[in-house]
Amino acid sequence: MTHAFGNAPTGVMHPPEVRLPDDDHFARRARRLEELAERVAPLGDFLHFMAQLAQAQQVALERTTPSWQPGPETFSLALEHGMPPLNVQALRGDIGIRAELDALLDALELHVGQAQRPLLDGLRKLSAEEIGRLADDVLAGEAGDERTRGLMPLVAAALQVAWLRLARSLPQAPARPVGEVRTLCPSCGSPPLASVIESDPQYNGVRYLQCGLCATQWYLERSLCSVCEQSGKLDYLSLAQESDATAPLPAQAEACGDCGSYLKIFPRALDVDAEPLADDLASLALDLLLGEEGRYRRSGFNPLLIVEG
Amino acid sequence: MTLRVTRRQFFKLGAAGMATSSMAMMGFAPEPAVASIRHFKLTGAKITRSNCTYCSVGCGVLLYSRGDAAINNVDDIYHVEGDPDHPVSRGSLCPKGAGLLDYIQSDSRLRYPQVREAGSDEWKRIDWDEALERIARHMKDDRDANFVADDDDGNTVNHWISTGMLAASASTNETAYLTHKVVRSLGMVAFDNQARV
Known part of the structure; x- marks a missing residue:
C-alpha cells in the first residue's frame, strides 16, 4: 500500500531470484534511450541512434523467423542441473544472426543520418564468416579490430535479439546461479552489464544484475562487489554537477577497493524508469571521470559500446 | 570453434579510449562527452549493513553514509532503509525502525556516560572508567547491604x-x-x- 509517507509492507517479500526479459523489452529500452537523448545533450545524437537501434531490435524480435528453434525438451536437462541453458559457447554454432541483422538494417535504413549510412552498407557486404568473427569478438568482450569496431555494436544488437528470443522461449526461469558463477548470467553465462535496485513495493530495495546479452536479471545481495564478492571497501560513486542545471541521472558506480573494479548500479528509487543498458550508455561521463581518476577499472559488459583498454 | 572461457574482464573506459571507441567509429563525436566531465565531480557514499537495535527481532538495515575517505571525508549517515536480503525481516521495518535516522541524528542522543549527582539538576559528562567504577561501587554497596x-x-x-x-x-x-x-x-x-x- 502506498501512501503519503511511503510504502507499507504488504506481506512477506518473496522477490523472484531470476527474471526473464519481457516481450517489449527493446521497446521500453528505446523509450528510455529517447528520453535520455533529450536529457544528456553531449550524447544526444548517439543516444538517439541507440534508441532507433533498440526500436529496430524490437521490430527484428517480432518479425524475424529464427534460424533455429528449440524443441520443448531442449533446455530441461540444463535447467534441471543448474547449467546456463542458453550458454553462448554451446549455442553459438547453432544460432545464425543473419536474419536478425538484416531485419535490424532494414528497420534502421529510413532513420539513420549520413554519417551512419556507411555502417549499414558495410554490414550488408560482410560474409557470414566475417559476421561470425565480429560476433565472436563481441561475445568474448574483446575490442576487435579498429577498422570494424564501429560495426560490432550492430552485430551485438543482432545477438541480443537472438538471445533475448531464446530467453523468452525458456519454459521457466533458471535457478539462481551458485558458487563461483554467482555473478554470471544464469541463462546464457555472460557477464553482467550493470545492477538495478527495484523500487516496486513487491521487491523494494532488491538488487538484480542484468545480463548484457540476453537481459535476464538475477538476484545478488546488496552492498556486495559483483566481481570479488567482498563488501568491506565498497564505495558508491556518483556524479555531482557543479551547476545544478539538469536532473541528475540515477547512475552510481559500485566501486570495490578490494579488487579495484566497478559496476554501475541504478536505484529505481532515484528514477523509476532507469533501464541498465540505456542508463549505462547515458552515464558515460561517470566512466570517463572514473577512468581519469584511475583507481577503478570497469567490469560491466555493454556490447553496444566497445572500447579498447 | 574455439571455446573461450567467460570471465569478468576489467577495462579502463577513459577519455583516451574514446577516439577509437565504437561510438567514434560509428560517426558520433565523443568530444562533447569527454569535455562534459569538467562540469562534474565525484561524490562518494557508503552503505553499511547493520541491525536495528530497538527490539529483539533485530531487523536488517542498510545505513547510507556520505563521504569517501579519498574524496571528501564527511562522515554523516543520511539514509536508513530495510535490508531486503535479511533472512528475517526481508526489507521490512516497523515505525521504530523506519524512524532510525531521526534517532541517529537526534540532538538529545546519548553519546557518552553522564551523571546527575544527588541534589544536582545538571548532567555532567564523565569518562567510561569512572562510570563503570561508580556503577560497580553502587552495586557492591547495595548488594552487601541487602x-x-x-x-x-x-x-x-x-x-x-x-x-x-x-x-x-x-x-x-x-x-x-x-x-x-x-x-x-x-x-x-x-x-x-x-x-x-
Missing part, C-alpha cells in the same frame, strides 16, 4: 532484590549468555530486556 542468603523459613535463597537490570535488545547469543551469567550469579532477580519495553 543480599538475602536465607529466608525467614530457613530456606537458602541467595537473592538480591533491591537492584534490577534492564538489558539491551538485539544482542548476540553470546552477549545474552554473558549478561545472564553476570546478572544471575550476583543473585539479581529483577531482570528484563529492552525488547519487551
